Amino acid sequence: MDGKKSKESAVGGRTITRHEVEDFLYREASLLDEWRLDEWFTLFEEGGRMEVATTDWKGWDSSSAGSFMCDDYDLIKARVKRLKSRKAHAENPHSRTHRMISNVLILEQGDKTVWVSANFIIHRYRDGGTYSYVGRYEHVLLIEDEGLRFRFRRSIPTMEAMDAGARLSFIL
Amino acid sequence: MTQLTQGYPISSLVREDGEALSFKVHRSAYRSEEVFQAEISRIWGHTWLYLGHETEIPKPGDFKTRTLGGRPLIFCRDSSGEVQVFLNACTHRGTVLCRHSEGNAKFFQCFYHAWVFSNSGDLSALPGDDAYVDVPEFREAMRLRSVPRIQSHEGFVFIAFDPDVPDLMTHLGEAAHYMSLTAKIGPAGMETVPGVQLYSVKGNWKLAVENAMDGYHFAPTHNTFVGYLRETGFAVTDDDQYAYDLGGGHGLLILTGHNGRIGMVWEPRFGEAEKERTALKRQEMEDRLGPELAGEVADASRILFVFPNLLLFDLEALTIRQLDPVSAGQTNVRAWQFVETDEPAEVRALRIKTMVSFVGPGGLATPDDIEAYEAVQRGIEATANAADPAFDWSDMSRGMANEQKGNQGRSIDEGAMRSFWRHWATVVGQD
Numbered sequence A: 001m002d003g004k005k006s007k008e009s010a011v012g013g014r015t016i017t018r019h020e021v022e023d024f025l026y027r028e029a030s031l032l033d034e035w036r037l038d039e040w041f042t043l044f045e046e047g048g049r050m051e052v053a054t055t056d057w058k059g060w061d062s063s064s065a066g067s068f069m070c071d072d073y074d075l076i077k078a079r080v081k082r083l084k085s086r087k088a089h090a091e092n093p094h095s096r097t098h099r100m101i102s103n104v105l106i107l108e109q110g111d112k113t114v115w116v117s118a119n120f121i122i123h124r125y126r127d128g129g130t131y132s133y134v135g136r137y138e139h140v141l142l143i144e145d146e147g148l149r150f151r152f153r154r155s156i157p158t159m160e161a162m163d164a165g166a167r168l169s170f171i172l
Numbered sequence B: 001m002t003q004l005t006q007g008y009p010i011s012s013l014v015r016e017d018g019e020a021l022s023f024k025v026h027r028s029a030y031r032s033e034e035v036f037q038a039e040i041s042r043i044w045g046h047t048w049l050y051l052g053h054e055t056e057i058p059k060p061g062d063f064k065t066r067t068l069g070g071r072p073l074i075f076c077r078d079s080s081g082e083v084q085v086f087l088n089a090c091t092h093r094g095t096v097l098c099r100h101s102e103g104n105a106k107f108f109q110c111f112y113h114a115w116v117f118s119n120s121g122d123l124s125a126l127p128g129d130d131a132y133v134d135v136p137e138f139r140e141a142m143r144l145r146s147v148p149r150i151q152s153h154e155g156f157v158f159i160a161f162d163p164d165v166p167d168l169m170t171h172l173g174e175a176a177h178y179m180s181l182t183a184k185i186g187p188a189g190m191e192t193v194p195g196v197q198l199y200s201v202k203g204n205w206k207l208a209v210e211n212a213m214d215g216y217h218f219a220p221t222h223n224t225f226v227g228y229l230r231e232t233g234f235a236v237t238d239d240d241q242y243a244y245d246l247g248g249g250h251g252l253l254i255l256t257g258h259n260g261r262i263g264m265v266w267e268p269r270f271g272e273a274e275k276e277r278t279a280l281k282r283q284e285m286e287d288r289l290g291p292e293l294a295g296e297v298a299d300a301s302r303i304l305f306v307f308p309n310l311l312l313f314d315l316e317a318l319t320i321r322q323l324d325p326v327s328a329g330q331t332n333v334r335a336w337q338f339v340e341t342d343e344p345a346e347v348r349a350l351r352i353k354t355m356v357s358f359v360g361p362g363g364l365a366t367p368d369d370i371e372a373y374e375a376v377q378r379g380i381e382a383t384a385n386a387a388d389p390a391f392d393w394s395d396m397s398r399g400m401a402n403e404q405k406g407n408q409g410r411s412i413d414e415g416a417m418r419s420f421w422r423h424w425a426t427v428v429g430q431d
């Protein structure tokens, strides 16, 4: 199957291919690795949300349990603004990050949204330290004519805990 | 016995000179493994330590395993509802008994030779017991080992590995009152929720304590967070906010102008619905606690440090943070959201979102604190064995002159750090 938008979809929507989801995730990864955060922020629909689950996560929603990040749209915007500032000391200078994304799956295709998962390994380098963050994404993506956007972006670390120095000062 | 650390006995790593208004800490106190070992034995081995909150194990049989002071532990509620804390090592040959991080169990079975212990510590199954002489006596002798002391205050469970420590309330002293204030926020009590932040920092545990007791860093370090609050319509101020020495190494900052408090002091980022609820909740608190106590609980934010490893952040919302030192240069941290029992779902969601966005390794502020203590830990290597030994001391004299005049120390001075270090020196520096 090629990456073109197929029209033969469920009611009103269009069928999303894994290829299209992969392109979306790869592009997101490169925007983040290149610290092009304004562009990254445009990948969210207005009102989109982002979560990073804790390592004891058992499927609960961040409105009832703790998490590492649970940003609504305004907080994502504030986070981007902060990370672009020279006063975001934890990320000045920026960490070098290198993201590998694989095992992309379409879990469920709906009319307006598609639910996808993928594995990630993010290597982060700073101050002579090397850190790897291993985990899984589970996103709800909004299907638009011109592409996909985040309705809900969730990262689920696989590690048992954040290793020494492995803080979450960047976008996981 | 005198412990030498680059020529200094531990007792002289903290130098205070009241006349010269000088207070200095030798940087080997953060760097030296020798000092660290002394801390593990003299503090972690002989002081009450914060282990966990009773609401983490609400039902009979609930358990969590965690390490504290290097010792793997089982924190559980036994079938009769009593909180138990065991050394997580099989009494037979020492295997880690419970290898799960949490769960619910009546029994813990060691996989190695299949000994079974009840959740109150009895050795309830001993396979092939005919090979032992006096089985009842042997079973009794081989009970699961409890930590010597377990006591709690307001649901906060503390343990001590030394059976002879004074009572928990004696240890907590004035800090107990501030824990009680926080416990009174919710009409139905307070509880921890799942979603525990487990992380680790490349910094000495005392840097994490200093950072929490240090209002001086707030404006410069959290410049971007202050900017974010300003944009939401809230102006942070450091004026008229104070630091308190609670004795026993415990410290407290009382902050009035740093943030709103969900349900108690409204700020614009909490939204209009919360504004109305805040008025109602304040009324409820006054009815329940009386106006004076309600004011004390609600009006100001507090950062409480209970020596040596509990930080209670009672700010916009609440976080319990536990420090567990691994080595001189590394500290494991665990942090729980602490919430009002039975609060409305939308308040719970607001509370968690607000707190996680500030406090925690993925927040808009805490990563900069972590950056600070990690940068200190790296920076102090520069002055180790420096040509001029005077370079290897950190300064904590800010506000001493004001304090000596008899004024209450400001949160933006370093008084709460000094009281911590004075206590540290008396505990670790016994030569």
Ligand code: FES
Residues within 6 Å of the ligand: B090, B091, B092, B093, B094, B095, B110, B111, B112, B113, B114, B115
């Ligand atoms: S070590 Fe546990 S049963 Fe032998």
Ligand SMILES: [Fe+2]
Residues within 6 Å of the ligand: B211, B217, B218, B221, B222, B365, B369
């Ligand atoms: Fe801070």
